[in-house]
Each structure stands twice: as structure tokens, then as C-alpha cells.
Amino acid sequence: MNILEQIKSPADLKYLSTGQMQTLAAQIRELIIKTVAQNGGHLAPCLGTVELTLALHKVFACPRDKIVWDVGHQAYTHKILTGRRENFSTLRQKDGITGFPNRFESIYDAFGVGHASTSISAALGMAVARDLNHENYNVVAIIGDGALTGGEALEGLNNAGISKRKLIVILNDNEMSIAQNVGALSEYLSLIRIDEKYRRAKKDVHRILSSIPGIGSSVLKTANYVKDGFRNAIVPGGFFEALGFTYVGPLDGHNIDDLVNALEKIKLNMDGPVLLHVQTKKGKGYLPAERHPDKFHGVGKFDIATGKPLASDSIVPTYTAVFSQALVDLAAQNRNITAITAAMPSGTGLQKFAQIFPERFFDVGIAEEHAVTFAAGQASVGKKPVVAIYSTFSQRAYDQIIHDVALQNLPVVLCLDRAGLVGEDGPTHHGVFDMAYLRQIPNMVCMAPKDENELRQMLYSALTYSCPCAIRYPRGRACGVPMQEEFTLLEKGKGELLSVGDDAAIIAVGSMVQEAVKAKDELLKEHIHCSVINARFVKPLDGSLILNAARKVKCIVTVEEGALAGGFGSAVLELLADNHIYNVPVIRIGIKDKFIEQGTRQEILDECDLNSKSIINAVKNFINGSDK
Template identity: 55%
Template sequence: MNESPTILSRIKKPADIKLLSIDELEVLAQELRDTIIEEVSGHGGHLAPSLGVIELTLALFKSFDMEEDKLVWDVGHQAYAHKLLTGRADRFHTLRQKDGISGFPRISESPYDHFGVGHSSTSISAALGMAMARDLKGEDNEVIAVIGDGSLTAGMAFEGLNQAGDLGRKMVVVLNDNEMSISRNVGALSQFLSRKMTTPFLQRLKSDVEGLLGTIPKIGDDLAGYAKRYGDSVKSFFTPGMLFEAFHFTYVGPIDGHNTAQMIKVFDEIKQLDKPALVHVMTTKGKGYEPAESDPTHFHGVGKFIPETGLARKFSGSGLPSYTSIFGSTLCNLAERDETIMAITAAMPEGTGTECFRKNFPERFVDVGICEQHAVTFAAGLATQGYKPAVAIYSTFLQRAYDQVVHDVCLQNLNVNFFLDRGGLVGEDGATHHGVFDFSYLRHIPNLVCMAPKDEAELAQMMATAFAYDGPCAMRYPRGTGVGAKVSKTPRKIAIGKGELVREGKDAVIITLGSRVYPALEAAMDLEKEGMDVAVFNTRFIKPLPKKQLLELAADFQKILFVEENALAGGFGSAVLEMFVEEEVLNGHDIKLLGVPDEFIEHGTQTELRAMLGIDSTGMKKVLKEMLN
């Protein structure tokens, strides 16, 4: 006997959801959870955020017309149910895999993805732009932005709220409040939003206020009557409604984000308004899957796991510690001997390896929330007072604070150290998260020292160098594990602007740094077996370049291969060639550059993407063979 088809299998387009009853929506919610857990357990992904908004997604699709209305998700960590309900269920098994569907909403992927996301706090601004465009064109569709309470801590979200309230355009902002970003939220705003104002408390408060006012001679009864008539104002004063009403938004909430029927009713009513409205929805991150509910930070972005237990699947990895963990332990070691070292992260203590610093030096640790611009200028303020702040941040997120790096740190030549995790290709998170532009956007800033370690030991040495240098430094390092180089607890400093010849040769030279040094060595050793003698030079620094050593290499070698895990435009190879041209040393040289071309690189494993771009050892060997005939 054949099993009856699931409700999810019958959903071919969003409009099909409007035909379902509340009971059927509850069944569909469980089917969505089961599907997401099954698929993510097999290849990793953002599990807890997506599980927390399933009922919210269904309520939005039931109430609004997804063929005409515009739905914008903030960040997009939580969009898996949205993907399953918008014609991508048959491709969901390819999520975050090379040539598969993205882990984030993308305009090019689906007509129901109205705005591409991946970084936080953009939804309100984008939705307001859509609302204004709608009004200018004389259309009447709805525009909805869904933003988490973590994303709401960023200044850009409030810039959008401020403008939206001033313009008064009809739009809906859904505040998905689970008291989490990736880690537990920090800051006064998150504390304000998460205050649990229960109905009994509000009733007692209201009764107490009325009783107090009634005791005032002559005018007490009148005041008490006024308070009774306007009792709702007491509630708005003591709940987040006060904040959003100040932005000229109609505030509704908080409501249960897992009560589909209640949310549908609220959304249906909100659609009748002709001004900005904010619906405050309380959800549980990881809802419906006990391991994710118990540890939402771990299951925010998770690798392969066993769905029955939530335990990570065993894999034949190297067993080596990650660069992130080496950074964190080295930072703690250095801080033990230098009380001026401080650590700053933007809502990612676990992701940046600074959790150990928070435990060991809580008074010198600051999590600023999703506020990268503030993090950089805050660090600059600390540096003016003799401290040595370490801003631990993903390469792709430092892009959001570019002006602060230039104006507030480097222009004033302050001793702020930027440690850029996930430098280079990050893998399955794709184009929004690859850290392939930092060489290009940092190397041209005056006063800034910029470097990249080839292994764990050099990472620790560069950290010691940065803290000893009286000025701004930036060091980028890749996602993943190193090569097993031994790390000293008292790492030595490296001479700034000096590289190292890691392999001698006479036929050609590979000039590289960072994550590409060991693959270059592998390529050179393989070519030696075929009779080709290739040298490898690790510049270590992209700024200042090891000028004298590079000029000597240009004199010794006619055939030069530059390799970098960064955009070729304005990157490392470009920097060296600019110097060669200025010094007029190029004379019939055969020069090739390998790196990231002038395009956005999609998702896939790091191994797949490096092979695709030809920056792995195989790609280097291929180019060198062509150069050496």
C-alpha cells in the first residue's frame, strides 16, 4: 500500500499554502522541520535559525500574496523553509553545494527572493526602497522585512527605521525576537527587547498606579479615571512598543512566533494600515529539535551531524586545531604577559576564537554585538589611552567598517590590530562570505602593516609582531586547519617587511604568501620529479613588501608565478608588479598571476573552489609546466 503524499510534496508554489487549513499548516510545519533536519545533517548549514521561523514563514505565506508582495529576509540564515516553499524542494538536497542552491536568498536564484542577503541589518533599508518604488509606480503590493533582534543592534537597521518612520510609507517590519544572533545577544537594546512583561504583572502595575493616583486630594479621582481610560499607554511605556512608536511605527506585540493562527490574524489586520507597522514576534531558535534548542549557538551554523542525537558525524580529518583556535589560544598567552591587550568581537566570540579570552580576561573582553563600525572606532578610542585592542573579525565583515579603518585608525596611526579570520575562500557560505578582497582594500591605506601567515607558527609570530608594533596592523588567516606547525607559547617577532625563501631553485620562482605557501611547495616538489627546479618565496607581508628581496628575485628569475587567495584586481601580485614597474626591473620577464578573477565566486568546498580557480598545487603545476615548456 502506497503512502499518501506529504503536504510539502503538494506545495508547488506559495499560493498553494493559502488553501491549507490551520491543522494542515501545523502538519506542514513538522514536515518542513523534518526535511531541514535531514538535509542539513547530511552536509551542514544554518539549522537553528531556520527551525525557529517555520511557523512565522507559514503565517507570512498564508496571509500575504507572495506572487505580488515583496518579502525580504535579513541575513538569510533563516530562509530554508522559504526555499522549500518556493519551488526549490526538489533541489534542496543541493543546498550550499557546488552548483547547487545557495544557503541565502538570491535574486538570481528565484523570483521569490526579492533581495540578496548574507550580511546582517540590511532588510529594513532594502524594503523601504521597494516600498517607495511601489508608491512611485502607483502599485499597491505589500512589502515585508523580517529582521532578528540580533540584527537590530546594528546602526544600519535604525537608520532604516528612522527613514521609514519619517517617510511614512506603508510597510511591515517583523521583528523575529529569539534573544540570539549567532551567540547570545549583548547590549542595552537586547535587554530591553527581552524584558518579559507578563499580563499579571501589567495588571498589578496598572492597579497600583490607579490606586496611587486615587489618593491624591481633589484631583486624584480624575487622574485615576484618565489612567484607566488610557491604560494601554502604561503597557507601551514598559514594553518595546515605546521604542518603535517613537520611530512612528504602529507596534503590535509581542506575539507567539509559533502560534500560526495568531500570527495570521495579526498580519491580516496589519495589512489594513496605511503606515509603517512593526510586529514583534517571539520565537525559539532551534524550535522542535531538542539538541538545537539546548545549544542554539552550536547549531546556528553546523557541520554534518547524526539527526537522532545531534552529535557530529565522524570524518577522516587531519585532527589538527583550526587557525581560529590557534589564534584564540595565542591571544590568551600574549595577554597573560601584557595587560594592555584587549579583545573585541562583533557578536562572534565562538566564531572568532575569542571565547577563551572572555573566560580568562572578562574585564578586557568586549562583545559589541553586530556593530562592526562601532567595534573599530571603539578600539581606536581604547588605543588612544595606551591599550592594544585586538579586533577579531571575519574578513568579509571588516568590509562594513572600511571608513572607520581608514579615518579613525590609520589616519591617526593608532595601535589597533585587526585579526581577519576566514581570509580567502570560505567554502559553502559562498559569495557573501568569501574573504577575498582584504588584500585589495587594506594594502593601499597609509600606516597599515598587512600580513598573512603560512602556518600556525607564523600566525603566532605575526601576532607577537603586531602587538609590539606601534601602529595599526592587519593579519588575515584562512578558515580551517593548519599544517601542524608547532606553536611557541612565547612566539618571536618577525622583522616587518621581510620575507623568506622557503625553497631554492633555478628555473622559475613562485612568489606567494599565506595559505598558498604550502601548496606552492607541494607543486615545486612534484615538478622536481619531472626535472624542473622551482623556487618558492614567502613574502609574509603585502605591506610593506620585502622590496629588496623581491628585486633580487626579479634579477635572478625570468619566469615568475604569483599566487594569491585574493582578488587579482589590486591584490598581492598587483602590488609587487607595481613596485617592479616603478623600479624598472622588468625586462622580458615571463610573468603569470593566479588568484580570484574579477567575478564573485559561488559556494562549494574550499578544495573545489581552489581547484576551480587553479590556485591549488595542481593548478600551479599546470601553469609552471606551460611557462617552462
């Protein structure tokens, strides 16, 4: 019997028995595995929260009650139960279901997410609004143990505890974020997991004290007075109690009956903030994901029978792999080089560095702000720290980049992977703002390579310069160009003239240089001669190269895989204005003032006109006098 096909909304769960709920859980897992194998997505975290999600929707009445997911990469079951089962095959595809909760997609998605550690703050905001409006509904935040390492999560816990408002925080403890959890909070939760020892110890103390003739009862009475202190000394759940939460747990996060019973009692009997600690298994129900939860956190298409990724025919390395090898090569030459990641050693390519130079590798957990200031501290005493981080997550450390790195002119190197449009993960993960916000920071050098060989040289150069540097490079395969083994220092702020022509100058940066070259070649067939400049540096610009070209051509076209507002094209316009060059039109191609939805990387590049065809049309329209 296919129970899943009968579930049209969460209300349909109210009438299911425990056995039916367990059958439903198995059917949901089957659907998730099948869909992610075809589309890619977040597999292991979603398989670990099936029973928890079923229990939540059985107990609470959404959308009136608010469920707030942290990060949201564990919310596929939530999507399936809330009217999106029939369209689930479109997961992460263009115009399909998004990979994360999205307020514009469903009324059941109470809050849009994609980055870690936001759920408690958002849920507390909802609880405050509820109370101000004299309304009566429940607010539940679900946060993983990895996201609990983020500073905003701790800020939210601190504020929520002192507020005394009714709020339920569920700590989904699977001993992992993406990679293995690190830090003191991880150690702390490990102690809570031995809760059975606490229960036995408490019984033993009670029995021993009661058996002492004469004084046993009075000592036991005193012990009862200080039971909170006794409990806190043995069970570290007292940390949450000290913050003002009632701590419940840990519970088996795959036992539907226990979860439902606990949630019902919390909903009915507790008025203040409650933290429910549940233990789940990441990847549960699919053996390859259980064995390798880190590899199955976020995956591309794979073979269900073997768990192996569907092989790519390409032998061209990814930019991440090129960065990884270059950093290892440089670190072998310079003992002052260190590497820092914020819970993404695999995604950023630092695993190889960690294996070869473990004493110089630091995973700080999901704590980008800390990662940057931690790097600044190292740089201030002579080290050469490299902070490898996704572009979208670097936004979280903007103040630290300004205040702790750039203001002190410290030689921290930010390596921003997944810069530009990342594809199926959608607007929460596109790294399109980095050029705009980095180029306005004094002392900052910002670079973008046209290919993998240039990435190697940029990393070497950044580690040689004595100032803050950022290198941004895209997701996926590089260009397949030959790579030189030796490293070459790039002159700071020096671009590269790739071709000369007097009709137009195409000034491109990063991934768009290849498209500019393609456009130049096609335009030449129509006797339109274009200069092509590989800018290399977003900041500082090669002013002499750009100004020299501007004085010789009929128009300039700038091309960037980033936000137009304040981005690379804006920098070129400012350069021309500052040098009183007003007679050459500038056509800017880049990402307009909107958030870009999901799709394959090529689909959304085309949607944003980031291709050679758009460059060709821009030049031809101007040359032919039809540019509008």
C-alpha cells in the first residue's frame, strides 16, 4: 500500500498509526533517494530527519504553527508532506522545487533559509510578534549540531532564554555538519550522549545515601536541594538550562512514538523556551550514505545500487582541485602558510592539505566570522593564512574582512570558491556579490583568474604580496589549459591584453574572459575588430591598459559573472570618469539587480546573458547604430 500517495497535506498524518507512519517513512526515503540520484541534492541530512519531520507535522498544525529549518538542507521530507510530492521530481531544476525552504514557494515554508545558524533568531522573532499580536500558535526551530557552532545560533539561544517566551528549539544531533564536527560544543554534546550513565549514577547515589544509618536521609535531603547542581555536574544539558531553556533529551530521533509523545507534552505543558535534544543518524536508510555521510551530504547524480557518482567523461580538473594542489605545492615551499576552513574541508579542497600538513590545517566549524579574525591573528605574527570559503558564505564575515584584516593591512588570503552562479543550489548560494563588496575596501586586492593556470599564479602572487587579497573562482570544471609547474609572480594590478582591435574593447574578468575571446573570434568573421582585455584584477584596475584602449575604440563592453551594481563594470566607469573620458560608450554585461533562481549553471548563465552570443549582440548593435 502506498501511503505516501494519499498524503496531500500534513493534516493527513493525524489519522495514521505508528505502523503506518513507519511505512510512510520508508516510502519517503525511497522517493528522496530516487530523486536525488537523478537530480543531485542534499541526501544524507534529509534521510536523517524523516521521522523527526513526520512527528513535527503530526503534532503541530502548520502553516498556523511555524516550523523554521536551519540551513534547510534537511527539509525534503517537509516539502514532500506539504503538497509538493507530485512535483518533487523537479527538485533543484530550473523552474522546479527549490532545494531549501522558500517563502515564495509554499505557505508551509515559514522562513527562507540556506545559510547556517539562523533558525533560532528567526523563530524568536516570530514568537515575539505572536505575543505582541496576542495570538496563540507554536514556533519550532530545528537546528543541527553543526549549525550550533555558528555565532548567530548562540546569540539567538542567549536572547531566547532570557526572553522567557514560549519557543521550541530542536537540536538535531547527528554528530556532523557537513564534515565531522569540531570544537568545544561538539565535545560538549558528546558528553550529553552518555545520558544513560547519568541516570545510573543518580540512582546509585540515591541508593547509597539512603543506606547510610543515621545521616543518610538528611544528606539525601540536602542533595535534593542541590539537585540542579548535581545534575549539571554530571549531565552537560545544564548549559542550555543555564541559558534559560528547559532541556529535554536526548531522544532517539528515529523513534516516532517517543518523538510524538515528547512534542505533545512540550506543546501542552511548557510555556517558556524548551530545547529538545534528538539524536539522528545522517544518511539513515541508505547504506552508502550511512557509511560516508560527508560524501553524501551534497551530491551530484549517482547510481543508487552502488552509491557511486555517475562518471564524467571530462579529464579537466575543477577549479577547486587546482587550488588544492597549488596550495599544497606552495605550502611545501613555505612553512608559514596555513589553511583555514569553516566546516568545509572537502568542498573547498583543503582535505589534501589537511592530510599532508595537519599541524597547519584548521577547521573552525561553521563560523566564518571567527575564521577570518582567526586568520588575521595568525597574519599579525608572521603567518600566511589562506581562508578557503565559498563566496556566498564569505558575506557573513564582511565586518571582519574590513575591521580585522584590511584596516590592519594584514596579509590574509581569501580564496572564494563557487564565485558567480553556482547552479542548482539557487539564490542562497550564488556568489555574485563579492566583487562589488570587496573592491570598496581599502588595502584589498581582488583577483579573478581566466583559467586554472592563472589561478595557480594568482595564489602564489597573493601569498607574496604583503596585503589582504581575495581570489574568486567559479564552481565546476576549469578550461583545460596546460599548466606550468613553476610559479610566476603577477604584477599587482596588471591586466593582460589578449587581442587588439579598434572597433570595440571587450574588458572581461574571470570566467567571462573565455566568452570574450569566443565573441572576438566570431566578430572578426564579420570584419569587426575587437580588443580583448583580461582584467585579472578587479582591484586595483590596470588603469593605463584600460584607458589606452578606451581612447582608440568606438565602444567598451565590460563582462563579469557578478552583480552589476557596484561591480567590475562600475569600476571601469569610475576609472573613465575620473580621467575625464566621457566620449566612449560603455555597455555593461553582468547580473542585473535581482536574485537569480536555480537551474544548471549553463542555463542561468544564458538567462543572465553571460555568454559570447550576448557580447556579440552588444557589439554589433552598437557598431550598426541600433544600440538602445
